[in-house]
Amino acid sequence: MRLSNMADYAVVTMSAAARHCGGARVNAGALAVETGLPAATVQRLVSKLSAAGLLRSVRGAGGGLMLARPAAAISLADIVEAVEGPIALTPCVEQGRHDCSLEGACAVRPHWSIVNNAVRGALAEVPLTRLVAMAEEPA
Structure with missing residues (x-):
């Protein structure tokens, strides 16, 4: 079994968004720069992840994207299913x-x-917080 590139990119995008959790909101363009993914790809992912209730968009000054629920309550299964379906x-x-x-x-x-x-x-046993923590550990 192999995840599609889009599912993989969704995990990368959500991990980047989670690193901003509790701080300033981030926009899709900034996530694209941070992850190295094409902006159009990140925008498509943001749409799917938002529709699945994983990201939330806030308008206005100080607006941008934020996790729709705590990172600990978002699993790898949630992210994959948002892009791939069941x-x-x-x-x-x-x-x-x-x-x-x-x-x-x-x-x-x-x-x-x-x-x-x-x-x-x-996949449900792996919370987003674990993915973010693993990415932040020194190599």
């Missing part, structure tokens, strides 16, 4: 998907939800 290693477990030629006789399909839940659970 965590599913195979498409056959998604609701309404019936495009597999093995579906009628597949003995494995009922077990994929167990695997998906285990992966999601592992």
Whole structure:
């Protein structure tokens, strides 16, 4: 399994936003500079992360972006799902998907939800605060 570039970039963007938590708000352009990501990519991510309730935009003087909830309450699973949708290693477990030629006789399909839940659970155990702390540790 490999995360998409956008999911990876979302984690990088949220980690940068979390480093500003409690300080001045930051805008998408500043996050782009800080992360080294293209501004257009960061803007797309900010839109998705905001729609998922992970970032909040504040208008006016002193406005900008801020975490929508404490960094400790945002998990790696939350961030990945904001960009990728529900965590599913195979498409056959998604609701309404019936495009597999093995579906009628597949003995494995009922077990994929167990695997998906285990992966999601592992990602849910990693709070944003841990990612930020790891990034700040000296090499």
